[in-house]
Amino acid sequence: xxxxxxxxxxxxxxxxxxxxxxxxxxxxxxxxxxxxxxxxxxxxxxxxxxxxxxxxxxxxxxxxxxxxxxxxxxxxxxxxxxxxxxxxxxxxxxxxxxxxxxxxxxxxxxxxxxxxxxxxxxxxxxxxxxxxxxxxxxxxxxxxxxxxxxxxxxxxxxxxxxxxxxxxxxxxxxxxxxxxxxxxxxxxxxxxxxxxxxxxxxxxxxxxxxxxxxxxxxxxxxxxxxxxxxxxxx
Ligand SMILES: Nc1ncnc2c1ncn2[C@@H]1O[C@H](COP(=O)(O)OP(=O)(O)OP(=O)(O)O)[C@@H](O)[C@H]1O
Numbered sequence: 030x031x032x033x034x035x036x037x038x039x040x041x042x043x044x045x046x047x048x049x050x051x052x053x054x055x056x057x058x059x060x061x062x063x064x065x066x067x068x069x070x071x072x073x074x075x076x077x078x079x080x081x082x083x084x085x086x087x088x089x090x091x092x093x094x095x096x097x098x099x100x101x102x103x104x105x106x107x108x109x110x111x112x113x114x115x116x117x118x119x120x121x122x123x124x125x126x127x128x129x130x131x132x133x134x135x136x137x138x139x140x141x142x143x144x145x146x147x148x149x150x151x152x153x154x155x156x157x158x159x160x161x162x163x164x165x166x167x168x169x170x171x172x173x174x175x176x177x178x179x180x181x182x183x184x185x186x187x188x189x190x191x192x193x194x195x196x197x198x199x200x201x202x203x204x205x206x207x208x209x210x211x212x213x214x215x216x217x218x219x220x221x222x223x224x225x226x227x228x229x230x231x232x233x234x235x236x237x238x239x240x241x242x243x244x245x246x247x248x249x250x251x252x253x254x255x256x257x258x259x260x261x262x263x
Contacts, residue, residue, distance in 0.1 A: 030054050031075055031104065031182060031213070035084035038070055045070045046237045048084070053182065057204075057214045057227050059245075062234030063256040068217045069109075071234070072184050075215075076104040089181075102131070105180030107171050109187045114171045120146070120162070121155025123170065127178045145173040148203035150196055165191045172200055182213040189220060201227075221252070222260045233257065 033051040037044065045067045053075075062068050073079040074086050077097040086093045093100040108114060117123040124145050128138045146152045149169035162170065168191050175183060183204070189197050201223055208214050208227070216224065221231075224245070231248035233240040233255045241251040245263075252259050 030089060032087040032090075033071075033074070033084070034087070036071070036074060036081050036086065037083035038074065038079060039082055040070075044237065049237065049239060050084075051232070051239065051242075053213055053215060055181075055211045055213045056229040057208050058216070059221060059224050059228045059231045060215055060217045060234060061219065061221065061231060061252065061255065061257045062240075063219075066234040066255070067237040068234055069186060070237075072106065072186060072215065072217060075182075075184055076100045076106055078106070102178065103181045105175035105178050105183045107175045107183070107185045107188060109190065114174065115159050115167075118158055118160070119155065120151060120157050120159060120170060123159060124173050124177045127174060131178070141177040141179065145177040148176055148199060149173045150199050165193060165196060168192055169196055169200070176203065176207075180212070182215065183207060184215040184217070186217045187219070188216060189218070197223075219257060220260070221257070221263065225260075225263050 031053040033049060036046055036049045038046040060068050070079065074081055077093040077100050080094060088100045088103050091099060115123050116126050121142055124142045125138050128141045143152065149172050151169055151173060159170065172188060188200060192200065204214055228245045230242060231245050232242045233251055235255045240255050241248065243251060249259055249263060
């Protein structure tokens, strides 16, 4: 469980989040909002990449700042620009890096790397150099790196941008499996296609505040109010 209590955050004195509270359990949550509404600023606090100016974020009851390693193990994060997320030069080594740091044995590391790469349709490409991958392949690799950590919560910032349809379908299928296993999924996106039947909640953010927190059905009328398009067939 991730609990955000009265969270405030400013960049150089400009408030972006102001007294935001939220609880995220083992459910599928879509976080939607227009550009600049504070989505990325919010999720970066969920595993300690940003430190709150006020209020707190707790993961399983422990403040993130008290145990950042536990928070980063429990809350996996995939960002929009994956380039900076890679730590190794080849595909397999990069995905193995996180599990290796957890001190897992080789068999378990291999199992996780295989499962994560296959979830994003990159199986068999362990030895390829990351700098030779396309943008979409890098985005998929970043997702594989987070999957291999087998976190309790997986937070993905615009995960489908730049992914072709087979890769999107594969990632969605894997997220479905994770959700069925009790992993909490948070998808930050402007593009709600394929998410209506998956999401338990749609949280709308506007100007750093929660404008609504509703079921997908109930969010239909609220989404245009925060300038997020309701997809055809939603
Ligand atoms: N590093 C930074 N320094 C200064 N201001 C920032 C920084 N990062 C974000 N901001 C500002 O904070 C506000 C919220 O940005 P944030 O990236 O959290 O929004 P977002 O909802 O994720 O937007 P987008 O949909 O465009 O990704 C914006 O006004 C942005 O300009």
